[in-house]
Amino acid sequence: MKRVLVLTTGGTILSFRTAEGLKPVKEDVTELLNEKLLKLSGEYEIDVETVFNKDSSNIVPEDWYIVKDSIQRSIDKYDGIVILHGTDTMSYSAAMLSFLFAEVNKAIILTGSQIPLSYKDSDGGKNLRDAVIAAGDSRLKGVFVVFHDKVINGTRAYKRSSINKDAYISCNYPYVGVIKDNKLFITQEYRDMKDKEHDAGLKILELKDKKIPKIFVLKMIPGIEASLIDYILKEGYQGVIIEGYGLGGMPVDNKELMAKIDLLASKRIPVIMATQCVYDGVNLDTYEVGMTAKKNGILSAYDMTTEAVYTKLMWGLSCTDSYEDLVKLLQTNLCGELAVRY
Known part of the structure; x- marks a missing residue:
């Protein structure tokens, strides 16, 4: 019989109606979960442990390390781990856990629902059972999202719908x-x-500490102010992700903006170009605007999602003080997050 641990962190799947709206309020949901898992009885031995109860909009990076510690304490005793999580930031949590457990030899599965588990029309029961089945499958090694019948690599999950039960796609x-x-x-x-x-030749780095590096995500918009870079420098951000247009475009005619981004690069603050587009990634060697960005020291996210770049950069900055090692890490595929380099 397969042994699976279910870790609960809150989210819609474990939310209940309150005067303030839906929110996860019950600490002990073991009875509810066991009821939904009855169909798997006899095949799986399932334990439930509460990590915390949060709407995932309230998840912060420190929470990822709390979940990490819960996994590490128990993973040797189980065939796999299921994490119940809210859908709004599940992609971030799945990506970060993918890097934290890049060498894991079992399945760590995140799932949730669009409708609370306690509702008759909930998608939570099916997602939960599917997640347990995936967690117990020895063919899977790593971190994955299971949602609406699909299994998605943890660094590639992207929430495309705020309501539809088929909420996630596998991006690129x-x-x-x-x-x-x-x-x-x-x-x-x-x-x-x-x-x-x-x-696989790159040695997986170890965390030096659990300090949370400050990373700024800067979305390109027409008329963006160069003074935003002054704020980034003043507040001591250690990395910047630019969500550019298309293949990695930005307003290079804004000389003040480009000069200040060049200042970031000169201070060896990593600046990475991602894209606002869902599919196909970044290629800084196609358009003049991309090539100019590259000449200014901006690195490419290639086909990584913003969630993957953000968490990989955060993890990398917690592992090394070497800019060269960090760049190598960012440009190396570790757990399926980077498949295409233009």
Whole structure:
């Protein structure tokens, strides 16, 4: 019999109606979860542990380390781990846990729901059961999101809908698998992708401490003010992610803005260009605006999601003080987050 630990952190799946609106308020939800898992009885031994109770909009980076510690305390005793999580920031948590557990040899599965588990029309029961099935499957190693029958690499999950039960897509990467009739089917596209990934030579870095580096995400908009860079410098941000246009465009005619971004690079503050587009990633060698950005020391996120870049940079800054090592880390695929380099 497979042993699976379910860690609860709150989210819609464990929310209840209150005078202030839906929110996770009950500490002990074991009875509710066991009721939804009855169909799996006899095949899985399931334990439940509460980590914290939060709407995932209230998740902060420190919470990722609390979850990490809960996983580390228990993972040797179980075949896999399920984490119940709110959908709004699940992509961030899944990405960060992917880097924190880049060498794990079991499945760590995040799931949640669009409708609370206590509601009759909830998608939570199905997602929960599917997550347990995936967690107990020895073919999966790493961190994944399971949602609406699909298994998604933890660094590639992207929430596309605020209401639809089919809320997540796999961004720029094959779906890992699908779950039908309580069975996991791994896709051939994922197998082929895994065969092509070849960056395992980089030694996974160890955390020096659990300090949370300050990272600024700067979204390009028409007429953006260069003074935002002054704020970034004044507040001591240690990394900047630019969400550029398309393949990595930004207003290079704004000489004041470019000069100040060049100042960031001269101070060896990593500046990474991501894209506001969902699909296909960044290529700084196509347009003049991208090539100019590259000449100013801006690094490419390639086909990584903003969530993956943000958490990878945060993790990397917590592992090394070397700018060169950090750049190498950012440009190396560790757990499926980086598949295409232009």
